[in-house]
Structure formats: structure tokens, C-alpha cells
Amino acid sequence: MPKATETVLEINLNYLEQNYKYLKSKLAPNTMFLAVVKAFAYGSDQVQIAKKITELGADYLAVAYTSEGVAIRKAGIQTPILVLHPQEVNFEEIVAYNLEPSIYSARILDQFIKYTSSINKEDYPVHLKFNTGLNRLGFLKADVPQIVQKIQETTTIKVASAFSHMAASEDLTEKEFTEQQIQKFKSISNTLDGLLCYSPIKHMCNTSGILNYPDAHFNMVRSGIGLYGFGNDAKYDVYLKPIASLKTVISQLHNLDPNQSVGYNMAYKATHKMVTATLPLGHADGIYRIYGNQKGFVFINGKKAPIVGNTCMDMIMVDVTNINCKEGDEVIVFNEVHTADALATAAGTISYELVTGISQRVNRVFIF
Structure with missing residues (x-):
């Protein structure tokens, strides 16, 4: 590259490919990969990153807010997109752009069922977020029967995945806490599958979870910071290149x-x-x-x-x-x-x- 002549952010898509392939090498062949491209793809460029990571084979994308998903759709990218923190005001755009909302509370579940019913949707994909210890967003295990009852009373939505979020997967001094989270999520998943009578995708691991907890990869993993070159541990610096x-x-x-x-x-x-x-x-x-x-x-x-x-x-x-x-x-x-x-x-x-x-x-x- 020529020397900078102004302030620029150079984004190396070859390094992105290297990081993706390294993280994929840690997975079983049939484990799906969700690439997190929120916050302008961690400060880079969400459209270019989404295009490249989709070309490389990512199964899902994830954004924090609906507007981020809309921008990716407008760029012509058709990969499934999970919206991690939707609000009721976003539902019309979510459906219009074929985005898939995280359902994290009874209020959001009720509102989304009401909206999809009003426009006669059938089996619209949603993702159930469960709180296993991060205490940020999500249902608890005790909520599962009520969630399933509401889902079974409508044909407008269908559960595409159930997921949770590790609170300290990069900190091996907190391994006991993380293992407890994993066991809670396994218990939630078993209860959910039994009541739904089908088995949605399950995902819990973030980048550090991918690297430190291979037994918790389930059907899919999520990576954000790792794709952009940071493994939260110096021993991964050889394998992951900041893009x-x-x-x-x-x-x-x-x-x-x-x-x-x-x-x-x-x-x-x-x-x-x-x-x-x-x-x-x-x-x-x-x-x-x-x-x-x-x-x-x-x-x-x-x-x-x-x-x-x-x-x-x-x-x-x-x-x-x-x-x-x-x-x-x-x-x-x-x-x-x-x-x-x-x-x-x-x-x-x-x-x-x-x-x-x-x-x-x-x-x-x-x-x-």
C-alpha cells in the first residue's frame, strides 16, 4: 500500500479471510457460523465485511439494531440476518427487509406476534434469547412453558434459534461460572425442544467461547471481535490478524x-x-x-x-x-x-x- 497522505482506516480483507478460516478450523464440519457485523462491523465497514464474509461461507450475520440490517439488505446481501436488540417501532422494517428479530422478553414476544398476525405472516423466523448469567437481556428457564404456549397459539412465527451469551468466556479464572452458564443453557434447550416438539438452532459461544469451550459450540457459534483480529489472549496473536x-x-x-x-x-x-x-x-x-x-x-x-x-x-x-x-x-x-x-x-x-x-x-x- 502507498504511504498515507491523510487520515485513513485501511481494512485488509485478506486478514479477514485468514481470521475466518482459523476460527472455522476450531469447529466441527457441520457447525454453522454466525458473523457479527454490528457497529459498522466493529468500526470497519459493515457492507464490505458482510459481502466478504458471506462469500467465505458464513451462514448467518448479526447486527445490534434494525438500521444496520437494513443497510446490509440494501447492499443486496441475502444471508439471514439476526437483529440482536429490536424494538417494537422496528417491526415493520424488520419484516419488510426480511430480518430476523431476537425475542428477549414477554413484551417483545407479544408485540411481535401481534404485528405478524396483523399482516398475516406464517412461520416468520424469530430467535429466543435466554439469560444464563449476563443479566442484560433474555428470558429465564422458568419462562419457557409460557413462551412455548404463546408460540403454539399462533402460526405467525417459528423459532429459528435459541441462544444465550457467555459473560466471561475469555477469563479462565471464571471457568466455573461459564460452565454453569453452559449447563443452564443445555437445560433450557432440552426443555424448549421437548415442549416445541422440534429443535431450533442453538448457539452460545462468542469468539472466546469458540476458542475456550469447544464442548459448547452446539449447532452454531457467533464471532465478532475474532473476525476483526483479536482473540482476547496473546497466544492467539499468531493466528488472528487485526484487519x-x-x-x-x-x-x-x-x-x-x-x-x-x-x-x-x-x-x-x-x-x-x-x-x-x-x-x-x-x-x-x-x-x-x-x-x-x-x-x-x-x-x-x-x-x-x-x-x-x-x-x-x-x-x-x-x-x-x-x-x-x-x-x-x-x-x-x-x-x-x-x-x-x-x-x-x-x-x-x-x-x-x-x-x-x-x-x-x-x-x-x-x-x-
Whole structure:
């Protein structure tokens, strides 16, 4: 790739393919694969990622909100799409675009049955979400008889899958808790199948679940962060490649004398003669204020340059006193070597927050 001449997010679809194939290698041949493409495909580009991952053979896609699924449908992608957090106001669009809602409460179940009945739908696919310990969304095991009764009283919907979500699958110190979740979901699944008299798809594993709990793969697994190159454990860095590289350039260099300040509120003052570089990205681009004041850093000509002063809306300043560089030089914020995980950890957050926060005003460039 040519050197960056502006702030860009390079998205390497070859790395996406590598990550997908690695995760698939952990599954039994008949286990289905659901690719999570919510939040602009974890800050990259949901349409391009959905197209590529579908070409590679993903069986399902998942989004958080209905609007995300609509955008994928409008791009011509016909793969089944699970909407993880629908609201009643979304039902018309969900059906119009052949999206499949997660049904996570009695209220949403009643409302969706009412809506599909009003438009004479038959066997519309829905996905039942069960809470086994995350305590975020979902039915409990005690709800199963009432759920099934409502489903059997209508012909408008049919259960495509039942699923749950692991709360700490990446943390092996919480293995006992995760195993309890798995056993709860198995018990729920057995009860549900017995009352429904058919067996929907079952899925529980996220990326870390795929890697750490092979006995819980069931009929299908879900992967989000793993597809984008993060395995939540350093031992997977050899196999999973971050697909996104955030690059920018040096706009201007400044020579500072001791006690001169940098940026808003004089948050940083030079203790010695120093050189700073101003870069054209800031908190409106996803490099938030938490990365300021030497918590965050970038790489210029292979050397680490800490962020100094407060992050501005459209700019950050970095210390390049000991770096041989000039205006116009390329700057690496993160890539497959200098990872988003390392940058996020330094600021006390997680890679998920950093990569999903990259603003849509940052130009996306694709590597095929």
C-alpha cells in the first residue's frame, strides 16, 4: 500500500479471510457460523465485511439494531440476518427487509406476534434469547412453558434459534461460572425442544467461547471481535490478524522551549527543549481524551511517540523530540504490529471501544 497522505482506516480483507478460516478450523464440519457485523462491523465497514464474509461461507450475520440490517439488505446481501436488540417501532422494517428479530422478553414476544398476525405472516423466523448469567437481556428457564404456549397459539412465527451469551468466556479464572452458564443453557434447550416438539438452532459461544469451550459450540457459534483480529489472549496473536490499520500524517512540527505549553488548558508543559508533531485526527475521529497526556501513543518511522496535552476534536500532538521525521511523514496509530489492543490497554480501556469508535468521517481504504 502507498504511504498515507491523510487520515485513513485501511481494512485488509485478506486478514479477514485468514481470521475466518482459523476460527472455522476450531469447529466441527457441520457447525454453522454466525458473523457479527454490528457497529459498522466493529468500526470497519459493515457492507464490505458482510459481502466478504458471506462469500467465505458464513451462514448467518448479526447486527445490534434494525438500521444496520437494513443497510446490509440494501447492499443486496441475502444471508439471514439476526437483529440482536429490536424494538417494537422496528417491526415493520424488520419484516419488510426480511430480518430476523431476537425475542428477549414477554413484551417483545407479544408485540411481535401481534404485528405478524396483523399482516398475516406464517412461520416468520424469530430467535429466543435466554439469560444464563449476563443479566442484560433474555428470558429465564422458568419462562419457557409460557413462551412455548404463546408460540403454539399462533402460526405467525417459528423459532429459528435459541441462544444465550457467555459473560466471561475469555477469563479462565471464571471457568466455573461459564460452565454453569453452559449447563443452564443445555437445560433450557432440552426443555424448549421437548415442549416445541422440534429443535431450533442453538448457539452460545462468542469468539472466546469458540476458542475456550469447544464442548459448547452446539449447532452454531457467533464471532465478532475474532473476525476483526483479536482473540482476547496473546497466544492467539499468531493466528488472528487485526484487519484495520489507522494511519495519518504529520501536519506540522513545532519547536518548544522549556515551560511552553501544548494544547488546550495548558495540560502539558515542556520540561526541556522538545519537538512536537500535530496530527489531523482527534476525539471526533475516535481518539478520545483518555488517550491524551501521555497515556496514548503513535508510531512514526518505527519509533513510539507519546501523545502530549489534551486530545483536541480534530488534532492530537505527539512528542517527536527523538524521532527523525518531517511534515508529511506517515504516522501509524494502530495496525497488525502496533495493535489497537496495546493502545487501548495503555489508556485503561479495551480494543472493542477503540476500534468501534473510529468515526465514519475517516476515509476507509480496502485491501483485497
